[in-house]
Amino acid sequence: MSVDVRWLGHSTVTVDVRTPGGSLRVVTDPVLRPGLAHLRRRPATPDPAAWAGCDLALVSHLHHDHLDLPSLRRMRPTVLVTPPGSSDWVRWRLRRPATHVVEVAVGQTRELPTPCGPVQVTALPAHHAGHRTGSGFSRAPRGAEAVEHLLRVPGAFPGRDLDDLLLWAIGDTGEFAGSDAVLAAAGRAPDVALVPVGGWGHTLGPHHLDPRQAAELVARVRPGVSVPVHWGTLHPVALGATMGDRFVEPGRRFVREASRLGVAGAVQLPVGGSLSV
Template identity: 40%
Template sequence: MSGFNLRFLGHSTVRLELGGRVVLTDPVLTSRIGALTRVVPAPDPRYWADADLVLISHLHGDHLHLPSLRLIGASTRIVVPRGSGSWLAKRGFRHVEEIAEGETITDGDLRITATRAVHSGHRWGPRLTHGPQSAAVGHLVTDGATTVYSAGDTDLFDEMAGLGPVDVALLPVWGWGPNLGPGHLDPERAAVAAGLLRARIAVPVHWGTLAVRGLSRTARMRRLLIDPPRRFAAAVAAAGHPCDVLLTEPGENVALPATTDLA
């Protein structure tokens, strides 16, 4: 895995260095996102300013965040679920491409394939019908030697087993509130996903970063900002999956094993 690096920037945002490219997933880079406040420091700009490619899994505001995309730059290549490109282009972004489940694009030596995701694709939530909507996706990113699966937001689905084996799975293990709605993985279901994917390494994401203003002071929310990835690691171990869970705090570099350990 020479030249391969990961940094968990918080929530679903991961900086992926692979195949000589820098890829950002679902970038959320600011201290506030609507009614949500960031409970950890915002990422240093040096970790997103050189992005070659941005992957957007779905249209929810904590995954497609317009102020964060404007920080990265209107000319950066942004890949969005099919059907949402014109909506984003109308907001001034000049290099927007669409991809649907099963479709593949290339960026240098990288191949990015959209996968199924079981999650609402509506911008404003599953109960509304007006406004932009497109099917949520995950992404498989590979340089031919290393494959990373970025789930975005999803629940379990049978076809997940057909995506593996993967070298690294970026799996959501919680969210930003005291409860999870439909279309999400909790720590135990994320452990099932790690097994289905036959992931050699799993990095828990979508936790410990955002909370509704004021709720972060409650005892339950304080636990939910800390516990989910640890529950995930425990569930993976209890299931006997041959998967290394690399629990990484928001903002930190993922401590990947040495190349020889992954041969």
């Protein structure tokens, strides 16, 4: 049995889980195109083999760089978990009846069927705007929230005392009181954390984590493996040459800061790179 984590760029990560009951492919915040809205992608677009056959997609909020409808239509996940207050709109815009669209409210846990058996998804609070830019034109719900997701996959580690896989997909957030709520929800530290450490622009506002803040968060939670995401991929149109070291430094700095704080398991992946847990 194994768990493989592959970073496809920005906040898009594929997690493949093989259990005695079967296999499961999870993809977070899928963005699979060379450009969207006012953003362009510098690394190559992901190989379809890295995301095809998605059983469960987790979307943290409605921003274009996290909820990309063309990518979701192309990927056709079997189950799509959307942020609170958005499932009806996503279902309408997605136009994929074969995809089961559900939403999970903050503090709520839902059990979902998958090829390897039932899994549980819990929504946790995030300090980030959840509405969609241009919602007046797209009719997107203005009250949609941004959330983090905790995924529990039973039986992923047979023979271990605690054999569940706990995946913490943070999505996007800034610092806030209770940012370590995942510990209470999970009952222990997660096995894998997908941690935002940057952004796509020249500055970060208070609703984002920089590498130091991200390292301080994982120092409080102590996940088994922490992978920096939400960096090194997108840039505004015509401003790619002005991004400086933002395509290389945030991930490196996160790993350095985590090491300084005595956190083991912080691993920077190249776009398209993977690790096994």
